[in-house]
Amino acid sequence: MVDIISKRDGPRREDERARHMIQANRGAITQIADHLTQGGYSASRRAKAEASNAPPPESGRRFHDLSSGARLGPESGDVRVKVSVNNRVVAYDSGSGRQMHLLGEIRRQQGTRYFALATRENGFLSGLPDEMAGKIAELDGQIIDQACPESLLAGEIADRLGLS
Structure with missing residues (x-):
């Protein structure tokens, strides 16, 4: 599947021609891919199709959620606070490593x-x-010095936010 991102509402003519050419030659493309991979291409596609129990998308569109407030799945770990190398103070999910909030710097x-x-x-x-x-x-x-190092600040922020 080819995702084409464009500023226009509809697909461009060149994109439609390319998509039509790929669909028209799907058999030849699959045959060449199987020849190059000694049958591995079709075998991997069959394995993925069998392993995938998800229903096909209803409208054929894909939605990508890139927002910072996206929900975490059950595989996520706990949320922690750290001061990164570039002096940003962030709350992040320790399971996925994904930044949840930029708290300051x-x-x-x-x-x-x-x-x-x-x-x-x-x-x-x-x-x-x-x-x-x-x-x-x-x-x-808050002044950051030897009396209040970065680690103490991160711990205090985690305590106040209830993350520890």
Whole structure:
């Protein structure tokens, strides 16, 4: 299946011609693929078809959910807080490694490192949800030094958000 992403509403003429040519020559393409893989192409397609118990899509369209608020499946692990190498403070799913929320970042001003909460006032494009921001708003501007290292900040944020 070929997914073609275009700014126009309908398919382009070139795309329709290419799709029609591929469909018209599907048998020859499969035969060449089987010849090159010594029958492995058709065997793998049969195995995938037998293993797949999912019903076919109703409209033939595929939807890809790329939003940050997508639901987690049962295979996901617990949510943790960490300070990444590029000084971003994030909440992430430890099972999939997927970032759940950008909580803020460690910034430097006049030689002092501090935590900046992810709010519009601090220059972030989109802030945290109000219920999360309210729980850790007190940490906005927290100085990061030997008395309060990054690991202690991450632990405090996790405690306040109920993630630990």
